[in-house]
Amino acid sequence: MTRLTAFTALVLSLAASAALAGGHCAAGKTLTEGKLTIATGNPAYYPWVMNDAPESGEGFEAAVAYAVAEEMGFAAEDVVWVRAGFDESIQPGAKNFDFNLQQYSITEDREKMVDFSLPYYSAAMAVLTRQGVVDAGAAPTVASLSGLKWGADANTTAVPMLQDLIQPQSNPLLYNDNTDVVEAMKANQIDAALFDLPTALFLAAVTLEDGVVLGQFPADRSENPDEFGLLMEEGSALKECVDAAISALTESGALAEIEAAWLADATGVPVIE
Protein backbone atom coordinates (compact mmCIF):
# COMPACT_ATOMS: atom_id res chain seq x y z
CA MET A 1 0.00 0.00 0.00
CA THR A 2 2.73 2.40 0.96
CA ARG A 3 4.65 1.39 -2.12
CA LEU A 4 1.62 2.08 -4.30
CA THR A 5 1.19 5.58 -2.84
CA ALA A 6 4.84 6.34 -3.37
CA PHE A 7 4.61 5.12 -6.94
CA THR A 8 1.54 7.25 -7.63
CA ALA A 9 3.25 10.28 -6.15
CA LEU A 10 6.27 9.66 -8.32
CA VAL A 11 4.16 9.37 -11.47
CA LEU A 12 2.23 12.49 -10.61
CA SER A 13 5.32 14.56 -9.89
CA LEU A 14 6.94 13.37 -13.13
CA ALA A 15 3.85 14.34 -15.09
CA ALA A 16 3.76 17.75 -13.41
CA SER A 17 7.40 18.54 -14.15
CA ALA A 18 6.97 17.36 -17.74
CA ALA A 19 4.03 19.74 -18.10
CA LEU A 20 6.09 22.59 -16.70
CA ALA A 21 9.10 21.93 -18.89
CA GLY A 22 7.27 21.25 -22.12
CA GLY A 23 4.12 23.29 -21.83
CA HIS A 24 5.10 26.65 -20.50
CA CYS A 25 4.19 29.25 -23.01
CA ALA A 26 7.21 31.53 -22.66
CA ALA A 27 9.72 28.93 -23.84
CA GLY A 28 12.04 30.43 -26.43
CA LYS A 29 10.28 33.78 -26.41
CA THR A 30 12.16 35.59 -23.69
CA LEU A 31 15.25 37.77 -24.07
CA THR A 32 17.41 35.15 -22.33
CA GLU A 33 16.32 31.53 -22.47
CA GLY A 34 15.07 30.38 -19.08
CA LYS A 35 15.09 33.89 -17.60
CA LEU A 36 12.38 36.52 -17.46
CA THR A 37 13.74 40.06 -17.73
CA ILE A 38 11.43 42.63 -16.15
CA ALA A 39 11.96 46.39 -16.27
CA THR A 40 10.74 49.03 -13.89
CA GLY A 41 11.35 52.72 -13.37
CA ASN A 42 14.51 54.36 -12.11
CA PRO A 43 13.78 55.11 -9.36
CA ALA A 44 10.74 52.94 -8.72
CA TYR A 45 8.29 54.68 -6.41
CA TYR A 46 6.30 53.65 -3.34
CA PRO A 47 3.90 51.95 -2.97
CA TRP A 48 4.53 50.21 -6.28
CA VAL A 49 8.00 49.05 -5.32
CA MET A 50 9.30 49.33 -1.77
CA ASN A 51 12.72 50.87 -1.15
CA ASP A 52 13.47 50.99 -4.89
CA ALA A 53 14.33 47.28 -4.60
CA PRO A 54 12.04 45.22 -6.86
CA GLU A 55 14.17 42.08 -6.23
CA SER A 56 12.62 41.93 -2.77
CA GLY A 57 9.17 41.32 -4.24
CA GLU A 58 7.87 43.98 -1.86
CA GLY A 59 5.45 46.55 -3.15
CA PHE A 60 2.42 46.08 -5.38
CA GLU A 61 4.13 45.95 -8.76
CA ALA A 62 7.10 43.93 -7.52
CA ALA A 63 4.67 41.37 -6.11
CA VAL A 64 2.61 41.36 -9.32
CA ALA A 65 5.79 40.83 -11.33
CA TYR A 66 6.77 37.77 -9.33
CA ALA A 67 3.22 36.40 -9.44
CA VAL A 68 3.10 36.78 -13.22
CA ALA A 69 6.56 35.22 -13.54
CA GLU A 70 5.48 32.24 -11.46
CA GLU A 71 2.32 31.82 -13.49
CA MET A 72 4.46 31.84 -16.65
CA GLY A 73 6.65 29.10 -15.22
CA PHE A 74 9.63 31.07 -13.97
CA ALA A 75 11.02 30.59 -10.49
CA ALA A 76 11.77 33.72 -8.48
CA GLU A 77 15.51 33.33 -9.06
CA ASP A 78 14.94 33.29 -12.83
CA VAL A 79 13.59 36.83 -12.74
CA VAL A 80 16.11 39.45 -13.82
CA TRP A 81 15.39 43.12 -13.08
CA VAL A 82 16.51 45.99 -15.28
CA ARG A 83 15.63 49.69 -15.29
CA ALA A 84 14.06 51.42 -18.26
CA GLY A 85 12.17 54.69 -18.42
CA PHE A 86 9.16 55.36 -20.60
CA ASP A 87 11.23 56.84 -23.42
CA GLU A 88 13.47 53.79 -23.59
CA SER A 89 10.39 51.61 -23.68
CA ILE A 90 8.82 53.34 -26.67
CA GLN A 91 11.98 53.90 -28.71
CA PRO A 92 12.18 51.84 -31.87
CA GLY A 93 14.58 48.93 -31.86
CA ALA A 94 15.49 46.07 -29.57
CA LYS A 95 14.39 46.30 -25.94
CA ASN A 96 16.36 45.22 -22.90
CA PHE A 97 13.32 43.71 -21.15
CA ASP A 98 10.62 41.12 -21.72
CA PHE A 99 8.04 43.36 -20.11
CA ASN A 100 8.08 46.64 -18.27
CA LEU A 101 5.76 47.62 -15.47
CA GLN A 102 5.63 51.05 -13.92
CA GLN A 103 2.01 52.18 -13.84
CA TYR A 104 1.68 52.41 -17.61
CA SER A 105 -1.87 53.33 -18.49
CA ILE A 106 -3.26 51.43 -21.44
CA THR A 107 -4.46 53.81 -24.14
CA GLU A 108 -5.52 53.34 -27.71
CA ASP A 109 -2.85 55.71 -29.04
CA ARG A 110 -0.06 54.00 -27.14
CA GLU A 111 -1.29 50.61 -28.35
CA LYS A 112 -0.31 51.67 -31.86
CA MET A 113 3.36 51.84 -30.89
CA VAL A 114 3.78 49.21 -28.16
CA ASP A 115 1.92 46.19 -26.83
CA PHE A 116 0.10 46.12 -23.50
CA SER A 117 -0.99 43.11 -21.51
CA LEU A 118 -4.44 42.80 -20.02
CA PRO A 119 -4.81 45.29 -17.15
CA TYR A 120 -3.46 44.24 -13.77
CA TYR A 121 -4.83 47.23 -11.91
CA SER A 122 -7.56 49.82 -12.34
CA ALA A 123 -6.54 53.09 -10.81
CA ALA A 124 -8.84 55.58 -9.25
CA MET A 125 -7.66 59.13 -9.89
CA ALA A 126 -7.29 61.27 -6.80
CA VAL A 127 -6.85 64.93 -5.98
CA LEU A 128 -3.81 65.75 -3.87
CA THR A 129 -3.85 69.12 -2.16
CA ARG A 130 -2.74 70.80 1.05
CA GLN A 131 -4.62 71.51 4.27
CA GLY A 132 -4.43 75.25 3.59
CA VAL A 133 -6.34 74.88 0.32
CA VAL A 134 -9.03 72.79 2.03
CA ASP A 135 -9.31 75.37 4.81
CA ALA A 136 -9.73 78.04 2.15
CA GLY A 137 -12.88 76.26 1.01
CA ALA A 138 -11.91 73.66 -1.60
CA ALA A 139 -14.49 70.87 -1.65
CA PRO A 140 -14.65 67.52 -3.47
CA THR A 141 -17.00 68.79 -6.18
CA VAL A 142 -16.02 69.45 -9.78
CA ALA A 143 -17.35 73.01 -9.51
CA SER A 144 -15.08 73.79 -6.58
CA LEU A 145 -12.08 71.96 -8.06
CA SER A 146 -12.17 73.68 -11.43
CA GLY A 147 -11.37 77.00 -9.75
CA LEU A 148 -8.07 75.74 -8.31
CA LYS A 149 -4.62 76.12 -9.87
CA TRP A 150 -3.73 72.64 -11.14
CA GLY A 151 -0.55 70.70 -11.68
CA ALA A 152 0.26 67.21 -12.93
CA ASP A 153 3.08 64.92 -13.97
CA ALA A 154 3.48 65.67 -17.68
CA ASN A 155 4.34 62.09 -18.56
CA THR A 156 1.08 60.60 -17.33
CA THR A 157 -2.45 60.24 -18.55
CA ALA A 158 -3.41 62.56 -15.68
CA VAL A 159 -2.92 65.44 -18.12
CA PRO A 160 -5.83 64.62 -20.47
CA MET A 161 -7.91 63.39 -17.52
CA LEU A 162 -7.53 66.74 -15.84
CA GLN A 163 -9.14 68.32 -18.90
CA ASP A 164 -11.85 65.66 -19.15
CA LEU A 165 -12.80 65.30 -15.49
CA ILE A 166 -12.23 68.74 -14.03
CA GLN A 167 -11.74 71.27 -16.82
CA PRO A 168 -9.65 73.75 -14.81
CA GLN A 169 -10.31 77.42 -15.43
CA SER A 170 -6.62 78.29 -15.71
CA ASN A 171 -3.99 76.32 -17.62
CA PRO A 172 -2.42 73.58 -15.52
CA LEU A 173 1.34 73.56 -14.89
CA LEU A 174 3.12 70.34 -15.79
CA TYR A 175 6.22 68.74 -14.29
CA ASN A 176 8.73 65.98 -14.94
CA ASP A 177 7.90 63.77 -11.97
CA ASN A 178 6.09 63.46 -8.63
CA THR A 179 8.90 65.16 -6.77
CA ASP A 180 8.65 68.31 -8.87
CA VAL A 181 4.86 68.40 -8.55
CA VAL A 182 5.15 68.23 -4.77
CA GLU A 183 7.89 70.88 -4.83
CA ALA A 184 5.63 73.22 -6.80
CA MET A 185 2.84 72.56 -4.29
CA LYS A 186 5.16 73.45 -1.43
CA ALA A 187 6.11 76.63 -3.27
CA ASN A 188 2.37 77.38 -3.47
CA GLN A 189 2.58 77.61 -7.25
CA ILE A 190 -0.21 75.07 -7.61
CA ASP A 191 -3.16 74.26 -5.34
CA ALA A 192 -3.82 70.69 -6.35
CA ALA A 193 -2.56 67.88 -8.53
CA LEU A 194 -4.12 64.80 -10.07
CA PHE A 195 -2.50 61.41 -9.41
CA ASP A 196 -3.53 57.81 -9.35
CA LEU A 197 -4.96 57.12 -5.90
CA PRO A 198 -2.16 54.98 -4.40
CA THR A 199 0.46 57.56 -5.40
CA ALA A 200 -1.67 60.40 -4.02
CA LEU A 201 -2.18 58.58 -0.72
CA PHE A 202 1.54 57.95 -0.43
CA LEU A 203 2.50 61.53 -1.26
CA ALA A 204 -0.06 62.90 1.21
CA ALA A 205 1.11 60.59 3.98
CA VAL A 206 4.87 60.77 3.50
CA THR A 207 6.22 63.42 1.13
CA LEU A 208 3.93 66.40 1.53
CA GLU A 209 3.77 67.53 5.13
CA ASP A 210 0.25 68.95 5.21
CA GLY A 211 -0.92 66.88 2.25
CA VAL A 212 -4.57 65.89 1.93
CA VAL A 213 -6.27 63.59 -0.55
CA LEU A 214 -9.36 65.68 -1.15
CA GLY A 215 -11.34 63.20 -3.21
CA GLN A 216 -11.25 60.51 -5.83
CA PHE A 217 -12.73 59.64 -9.17
CA PRO A 218 -13.38 55.93 -8.53
CA ALA A 219 -11.65 53.30 -10.65
CA ASP A 220 -14.91 51.90 -12.01
CA ARG A 221 -16.04 55.19 -13.57
CA SER A 222 -17.43 54.51 -17.01
CA GLU A 223 -15.51 57.21 -18.91
CA ASN A 224 -11.72 57.12 -19.20
CA PRO A 225 -10.92 54.25 -16.89
CA ASP A 226 -7.21 54.32 -16.05
CA GLU A 227 -5.93 50.77 -16.32
CA PHE A 228 -2.33 49.72 -15.89
CA GLY A 229 -0.82 47.13 -18.20
CA LEU A 230 2.54 45.47 -18.65
CA LEU A 231 4.32 47.13 -21.56
CA MET A 232 5.93 44.96 -24.22
CA GLU A 233 7.59 45.56 -27.54
CA GLU A 234 5.15 46.01 -30.42
CA GLY A 235 4.31 42.56 -31.76
CA SER A 236 5.84 40.78 -28.77
CA ALA A 237 5.59 37.00 -28.98
CA LEU A 238 5.23 36.91 -25.24
CA LYS A 239 1.95 38.85 -25.07
CA GLU A 240 -0.32 35.80 -25.24
CA CYS A 241 1.57 34.10 -22.43
CA VAL A 242 1.57 37.22 -20.23
CA ASP A 243 -2.14 37.76 -20.85
CA ALA A 244 -2.89 34.17 -19.89
CA ALA A 245 -0.93 34.62 -16.67
CA ILE A 246 -2.79 37.82 -15.76
CA SER A 247 -6.19 36.25 -16.56
CA ALA A 248 -5.33 33.32 -14.32
CA LEU A 249 -4.22 35.64 -11.51
CA THR A 250 -7.37 37.74 -11.85
CA GLU A 251 -9.66 34.72 -11.82
CA SER A 252 -7.96 33.03 -8.89
CA GLY A 253 -8.21 36.24 -6.87
CA ALA A 254 -4.45 36.37 -6.44
CA LEU A 255 -4.24 39.86 -7.94
CA ALA A 256 -6.87 41.15 -5.55
CA GLU A 257 -4.92 39.64 -2.65
CA ILE A 258 -1.71 41.36 -3.74
CA GLU A 259 -3.62 44.61 -4.09
CA ALA A 260 -5.05 44.25 -0.60
CA ALA A 261 -1.61 43.48 0.79
CA TRP A 262 0.25 46.45 -0.71
CA LEU A 263 -2.18 49.20 -1.58
CA ALA A 264 -3.92 51.20 1.08
CA ASP A 265 -7.64 50.86 1.49
CA ALA A 266 -9.16 53.89 -0.22
CA THR A 267 -12.73 53.68 0.98
CA GLY A 268 -12.14 56.63 3.32
CA VAL A 269 -11.46 59.00 0.42
CA PRO A 270 -14.63 60.87 -0.61
CA VAL A 271 -15.89 60.37 -4.14
CA ILE A 272 -15.95 63.55 -6.20
CA GLU A 273 -19.37 64.54 -7.47
Added chain:
Amino acid sequence: MALLENGGAVPAGPLTKADRDAYARRLRNRSLAVAGGSTAAVLIAIVVLVPLAPGWEAVRRSFFSGEVFVETFPTLLRAFMLDVAIFLWCAPAIAVVGLAIALCRDVRNPALYPLRLFGALYTDIFRGIPVILVVYLVGFGIPGLGLPRPWNSPYIWGSLALILTYSAYVAEIFRSGIESVHQSQRNAALSLGLSDRDTMRYVVLPQAIRRVVPANMNMLIALQKDVALLSFIGPVEIFRQAGVYKSLLANFTPYVVAACIFLAITIPATRYADYLMARQARERS
Protein backbone atom coordinates in the same frame (compact mmCIF):
# COMPACT_ATOMS: atom_id res chain seq x y z
CA MET B 1 53.52 80.21 -71.92
CA ALA B 2 52.08 77.07 -70.39
CA LEU B 3 49.63 74.68 -71.89
CA LEU B 4 46.11 75.43 -70.64
CA GLU B 5 45.06 72.91 -68.03
CA ASN B 6 41.77 72.01 -69.67
CA GLY B 7 43.55 71.02 -72.82
CA GLY B 8 42.32 74.00 -74.81
CA ALA B 9 44.32 75.12 -77.75
CA VAL B 10 47.29 77.28 -76.97
CA PRO B 11 46.57 80.75 -78.31
CA ALA B 12 49.04 81.87 -80.90
CA GLY B 13 49.77 85.28 -79.45
CA PRO B 14 50.25 86.54 -75.88
CA LEU B 15 47.31 85.83 -73.47
CA THR B 16 44.69 88.54 -73.50
CA LYS B 17 42.38 89.49 -70.63
CA ALA B 18 39.51 87.76 -72.44
CA ASP B 19 41.53 84.53 -72.48
CA ARG B 20 42.22 84.76 -68.76
CA ASP B 21 38.57 85.51 -67.99
CA ALA B 22 37.40 82.57 -70.08
CA TYR B 23 39.86 80.31 -68.27
CA ALA B 24 38.66 81.54 -64.86
CA ARG B 25 35.05 80.98 -65.91
CA ARG B 26 35.76 77.41 -67.01
CA LEU B 27 37.48 76.68 -63.70
CA ARG B 28 34.53 78.15 -61.78
CA ASN B 29 31.99 76.17 -63.76
CA ARG B 30 33.93 73.00 -63.22
CA SER B 31 34.11 73.43 -59.41
CA LEU B 32 30.40 74.25 -59.37
CA ALA B 33 29.66 71.04 -61.22
CA VAL B 34 31.89 69.02 -58.88
CA ALA B 35 30.29 70.58 -55.78
CA GLY B 36 26.80 69.96 -57.16
CA GLY B 37 27.64 66.39 -58.14
CA SER B 38 29.13 65.43 -54.79
CA THR B 39 26.24 67.00 -52.86
CA ALA B 40 23.73 65.16 -55.01
CA ALA B 41 25.64 61.89 -54.53
CA VAL B 42 25.58 62.30 -50.74
CA LEU B 43 21.86 63.19 -50.74
CA ILE B 44 20.99 60.22 -52.94
CA ALA B 45 23.06 57.94 -50.73
CA ILE B 46 21.14 59.15 -47.65
CA VAL B 47 17.71 58.93 -49.28
CA VAL B 48 18.37 55.50 -50.76
CA LEU B 49 20.54 53.85 -48.12
CA VAL B 50 18.90 54.92 -44.84
CA PRO B 51 15.51 53.36 -45.68
CA LEU B 52 17.35 50.12 -46.47
CA ALA B 53 18.33 49.79 -42.78
CA PRO B 54 16.31 46.99 -41.18
CA GLY B 55 14.90 49.22 -38.43
CA TRP B 56 13.97 52.12 -40.70
CA GLU B 57 10.26 51.38 -40.74
CA ALA B 58 10.12 51.41 -36.92
CA VAL B 59 12.20 54.61 -36.76
CA ARG B 60 9.98 56.26 -39.34
CA ARG B 61 6.86 55.40 -37.36
CA SER B 62 8.37 56.66 -34.11
CA PHE B 63 10.03 59.85 -35.29
CA PHE B 64 8.54 60.85 -38.62
CA SER B 65 4.89 59.91 -38.45
CA GLY B 66 3.03 62.25 -40.79
CA GLU B 67 -0.24 61.64 -38.99
CA VAL B 68 1.20 62.65 -35.62
CA PHE B 69 2.99 65.62 -37.22
CA VAL B 70 -0.26 67.03 -38.57
CA GLU B 71 -2.14 66.29 -35.36
CA THR B 72 0.32 67.98 -33.01
CA PHE B 73 1.64 70.87 -35.13
CA PRO B 74 -1.06 73.49 -34.39
CA THR B 75 -0.92 73.03 -30.60
CA LEU B 76 2.87 72.98 -30.60
CA LEU B 77 3.00 76.17 -32.64
CA ARG B 78 0.66 77.81 -30.14
CA ALA B 79 2.85 76.57 -27.27
CA PHE B 80 5.88 78.02 -29.06
CA MET B 81 4.36 81.50 -28.67
CA LEU B 82 5.00 81.14 -24.94
CA ASP B 83 8.68 80.52 -25.70
CA VAL B 84 8.75 83.63 -27.84
CA ALA B 85 7.10 85.67 -25.11
CA ILE B 86 9.56 84.49 -22.44
CA PHE B 87 12.41 85.20 -24.85
CA LEU B 88 11.12 88.69 -25.58
CA TRP B 89 10.99 89.76 -21.95
CA CYS B 90 14.25 88.05 -20.98
CA ALA B 91 16.46 89.37 -23.78
CA PRO B 92 16.35 93.10 -22.89
CA ALA B 93 16.81 92.33 -19.19
CA ILE B 94 19.83 90.17 -20.01
CA ALA B 95 21.37 92.97 -22.09
CA VAL B 96 20.92 95.50 -19.28
CA VAL B 97 22.17 93.26 -16.45
CA GLY B 98 25.02 91.94 -18.60
CA LEU B 99 26.20 95.45 -19.41
CA ALA B 100 25.94 96.48 -15.76
CA ILE B 101 28.07 93.51 -14.66
CA ALA B 102 30.61 94.24 -17.40
CA LEU B 103 30.84 97.85 -16.17
CA CYS B 104 31.32 96.59 -12.61
CA ARG B 105 34.28 94.57 -13.78
CA ASP B 106 35.81 97.61 -15.47
CA VAL B 107 35.63 99.90 -12.44
CA ARG B 108 39.07 101.47 -11.91
CA ASN B 109 38.45 103.44 -8.73
CA PRO B 110 40.16 101.62 -5.82
CA ALA B 111 37.31 102.57 -3.46
CA LEU B 112 34.89 100.67 -5.69
CA TYR B 113 36.94 97.49 -5.66
CA PRO B 114 34.04 95.54 -4.05
CA LEU B 115 32.08 96.14 -7.26
CA ARG B 116 34.87 94.57 -9.31
CA LEU B 117 34.93 91.64 -6.95
CA PHE B 118 31.16 91.28 -7.21
CA GLY B 119 31.31 91.31 -11.01
CA ALA B 120 34.02 88.65 -11.07
CA LEU B 121 32.19 86.43 -8.56
CA TYR B 122 28.90 86.83 -10.40
CA THR B 123 30.29 85.75 -13.75
CA ASP B 124 32.25 82.90 -12.17
CA ILE B 125 29.26 81.54 -10.33
CA PHE B 126 26.56 81.84 -12.95
CA ARG B 127 28.74 80.70 -15.81
CA GLY B 128 29.84 77.75 -13.72
CA ILE B 129 26.41 76.37 -12.75
CA PRO B 130 24.33 74.43 -15.30
CA VAL B 131 21.33 76.51 -16.40
CA ILE B 132 18.88 73.81 -15.41
CA LEU B 133 20.15 73.83 -11.85
CA VAL B 134 19.72 77.61 -11.60
CA VAL B 135 16.21 77.20 -13.02
CA TYR B 136 15.34 74.64 -10.34
CA LEU B 137 17.00 76.54 -7.48
CA VAL B 138 15.50 79.91 -8.31
CA GLY B 139 12.24 78.61 -9.76
CA PHE B 140 11.26 76.39 -6.83
CA GLY B 141 13.55 77.70 -4.10
CA ILE B 142 12.66 81.38 -3.93
CA PRO B 143 8.86 80.91 -4.24
CA GLY B 144 9.22 78.23 -1.55
CA LEU B 145 10.22 80.94 0.90
CA GLY B 146 6.53 81.78 1.15
CA LEU B 147 5.86 84.45 -1.43
CA PRO B 148 2.16 85.16 -2.05
CA ARG B 149 0.61 84.77 -5.48
CA PRO B 150 1.18 86.04 -8.11
CA TRP B 151 4.73 86.82 -6.96
CA ASN B 152 5.67 83.16 -6.73
CA SER B 153 4.90 82.52 -10.39
CA PRO B 154 7.30 80.14 -12.15
CA TYR B 155 7.31 82.56 -15.07
CA ILE B 156 8.86 85.31 -12.96
CA TRP B 157 11.47 83.20 -11.19
CA GLY B 158 12.21 80.96 -14.14
CA SER B 159 12.84 84.04 -16.25
CA LEU B 160 15.07 85.42 -13.51
CA ALA B 161 17.10 82.21 -13.60
CA LEU B 162 17.65 82.62 -17.34
CA ILE B 163 18.51 86.28 -16.89
CA LEU B 164 21.07 85.50 -14.17
CA THR B 165 22.82 82.83 -16.22
CA TYR B 166 22.77 84.54 -19.57
CA SER B 167 23.75 87.94 -18.24
CA ALA B 168 26.92 86.33 -16.87
CA TYR B 169 27.87 85.19 -20.37
CA VAL B 170 26.79 88.44 -21.97
CA ALA B 171 28.78 90.41 -19.36
CA GLU B 172 31.93 88.60 -20.42
CA ILE B 173 31.19 89.41 -24.05
CA PHE B 174 30.67 93.08 -23.23
CA ARG B 175 33.86 93.07 -21.16
CA SER B 176 35.85 91.68 -24.06
CA GLY B 177 34.36 94.45 -26.21
CA ILE B 178 35.25 97.12 -23.65
CA GLU B 179 38.81 95.83 -23.33
CA SER B 180 39.22 95.75 -27.09
CA VAL B 181 39.00 99.55 -27.15
CA HIS B 182 42.60 100.68 -26.94
CA GLN B 183 43.82 102.46 -23.81
CA SER B 184 45.05 105.35 -25.98
CA GLN B 185 41.43 106.27 -26.71
CA ARG B 186 40.67 106.62 -23.01
CA ASN B 187 43.81 108.71 -22.60
CA ALA B 188 42.77 110.92 -25.49
CA ALA B 189 39.30 111.34 -23.99
CA LEU B 190 40.76 112.24 -20.60
CA SER B 191 43.09 114.78 -22.23
CA LEU B 192 40.05 116.39 -23.85
CA GLY B 193 38.65 116.84 -20.37
CA LEU B 194 36.01 114.08 -20.38
CA SER B 195 35.23 112.50 -17.03
CA ASP B 196 35.67 108.73 -16.53
CA ARG B 197 31.95 108.37 -16.83
CA ASP B 198 31.70 110.33 -20.05
CA THR B 199 34.70 108.51 -21.49
CA MET B 200 32.88 105.25 -20.99
CA ARG B 201 29.56 106.66 -22.19
CA TYR B 202 30.71 108.51 -25.31
CA VAL B 203 34.02 106.92 -26.31
CA VAL B 204 34.39 103.32 -25.15
CA LEU B 205 30.89 101.85 -25.11
CA PRO B 206 29.74 102.94 -28.57
CA GLN B 207 32.72 101.13 -30.08
CA ALA B 208 32.66 98.21 -27.69
CA ILE B 209 28.98 97.38 -28.15
CA ARG B 210 29.20 97.50 -31.93
CA ARG B 211 32.13 95.12 -31.92
CA VAL B 212 30.33 92.46 -29.89
CA VAL B 213 26.99 92.51 -31.70
CA PRO B 214 27.72 89.28 -33.63
CA ALA B 215 28.87 87.48 -30.48
CA ASN B 216 25.69 88.58 -28.72
CA MET B 217 23.58 87.35 -31.62
CA ASN B 218 24.94 83.90 -30.82
CA MET B 219 23.80 84.32 -27.22
CA LEU B 220 20.32 85.27 -28.43
CA ILE B 221 20.14 82.09 -30.50
CA ALA B 222 21.27 80.00 -27.53
CA LEU B 223 18.75 81.76 -25.27
CA GLN B 224 15.96 81.07 -27.73
CA LYS B 225 16.57 77.36 -27.25
CA ASP B 226 17.22 77.43 -23.51
CA VAL B 227 13.86 79.09 -22.87
CA ALA B 228 12.55 75.52 -23.13
CA LEU B 229 14.28 74.76 -19.81
CA LEU B 230 11.55 76.71 -18.03
CA SER B 231 9.28 73.77 -18.74
CA PHE B 232 11.00 71.96 -15.86
CA ILE B 233 9.27 74.18 -13.32
CA GLY B 234 5.78 74.15 -14.76
CA PRO B 235 5.11 76.34 -17.79
CA VAL B 236 3.69 74.32 -20.66
CA GLU B 237 5.77 75.67 -23.53
CA ILE B 238 6.60 73.84 -26.73
CA PHE B 239 9.09 71.36 -25.27
CA ARG B 240 6.73 70.34 -22.47
CA GLN B 241 3.74 70.16 -24.78
CA ALA B 242 5.78 67.93 -27.09
CA GLY B 243 6.64 65.76 -24.07
CA VAL B 244 2.97 65.42 -23.17
CA TYR B 245 2.18 64.29 -26.71
CA LYS B 246 5.15 61.94 -26.66
CA SER B 247 3.81 60.33 -23.52
CA LEU B 248 0.21 60.09 -24.70
CA LEU B 249 1.00 58.88 -28.22
CA ALA B 250 4.12 56.85 -27.32
CA ASN B 251 5.74 58.57 -30.31
CA PHE B 252 8.72 60.91 -30.65
CA THR B 253 7.40 62.78 -33.68
CA PRO B 254 6.18 65.73 -31.55
CA TYR B 255 9.81 66.41 -30.62
CA VAL B 256 10.73 66.49 -34.31
CA VAL B 257 7.87 68.94 -34.86
CA ALA B 258 9.24 71.11 -32.05
CA ALA B 259 12.72 70.92 -33.55
CA CYS B 260 11.37 72.07 -36.93
CA ILE B 261 9.61 75.02 -35.31
CA PHE B 262 12.81 75.98 -33.47
CA LEU B 263 14.82 75.70 -36.68
CA ALA B 264 12.41 77.97 -38.51
CA ILE B 265 13.48 80.70 -36.10
CA THR B 266 17.10 79.86 -35.37
CA ILE B 267 18.36 79.23 -38.92
CA PRO B 268 17.46 82.71 -40.18
CA ALA B 269 18.86 84.17 -36.96
CA THR B 270 22.13 82.24 -37.36
CA ARG B 271 22.46 83.33 -40.98
CA TYR B 272 21.88 86.93 -39.90
CA ALA B 273 24.60 86.60 -37.24
CA ASP B 274 26.97 85.20 -39.90
CA TYR B 275 26.14 88.12 -42.16
CA LEU B 276 26.86 90.61 -39.37
CA MET B 277 30.19 88.94 -38.62
CA ALA B 278 31.19 88.91 -42.28
CA ARG B 279 30.30 92.57 -42.61
CA GLN B 280 32.31 93.41 -39.53
CA ALA B 281 35.31 91.47 -40.83
CA ARG B 282 35.10 93.44 -44.09
CA GLU B 283 34.93 96.76 -42.25
CA ARG B 284 37.97 95.91 -40.16
CA SER B 285 40.16 94.69 -43.00
